[in-house]
Amino acid sequence: MALTDAPTPPPPATHQPRDPTPHAQTPRRGLLAAAVTLFGLWCAALAFLAATTANPPLINLRQLAQARFLVTAVVEDTASGSCRVLERWSPGEIPDRIRVTNLSATGAVAGREYILPLRPDPVADDGAFRVADLPLRGFPPLIYPRTPEVERQLRAWQRPQP
Numbered sequence: 001m002a003l004t005d006a007p008t009p010p011p012p013a014t015h016q017p018r019d020p021t022p023h024a025q026t027p028r029r030g031l032l033a034a035a036v037t038l039f040g041l042w043c044a045a046l047a048f049l050a051a052t053t054a055n056p057p058l059i060n061l062r063q064l065a066q067a068r069f070l071v072t073a074v075v076e077d078t079a080s081g082s083c084r085v086l087e088r089w090s091p092g093e094i095p096d097r098i099r100v101t102n103l104s105a106t107g108a109v110a111g112r113e114y115i116l117p118l119r120p121d122p123v124a125d126d127g128a129f130r131v132a133d134l135p136l137r138g139f140p141p142l143i144y145p146r147t148p149e150v151e152r153q154l155r156a157w158q159r160p161q162p
Helices: 026-052 061-066 148-158
Strands: 069-077 082-088 097-099 113-120 129-131
Touching: 061 113, 113 148
Parallel strands: none
Antiparallel strands: 069 082, 069 113, 082 097, 113 129
């Protein structure tokens, strides 16, 4: 074979430029946008439900067992502890207007109705009461907003067990 008879190398492959608009990725981006939108709507719906659906308060049965009196009262003044009794849940004499010495520690709001588990205040000499303490130390005493759910729990607690 002569030098002129040598096989010629194949012509270089011509590089075809890619189409700048990737048609295959457009549906994927649309699906991703739809998924992100649905996720955002789902999170917003859960946040709305969490904000508007409150868990009902649960009464502390051990606290109620320590209380001598259980009343529904309107808080008139949180600083002085002045309350007007609306309903008595327990037997025993309790005046229509009472003073609760530790009412300011409960977070009560003046003008609202609460169910108060009370004990006579041993330190006060004017017949004042105090909200019964919780069995766990370090926690403020609990009072309960007057709601149908809390009243249902109280009726169930007062019902004699078979």
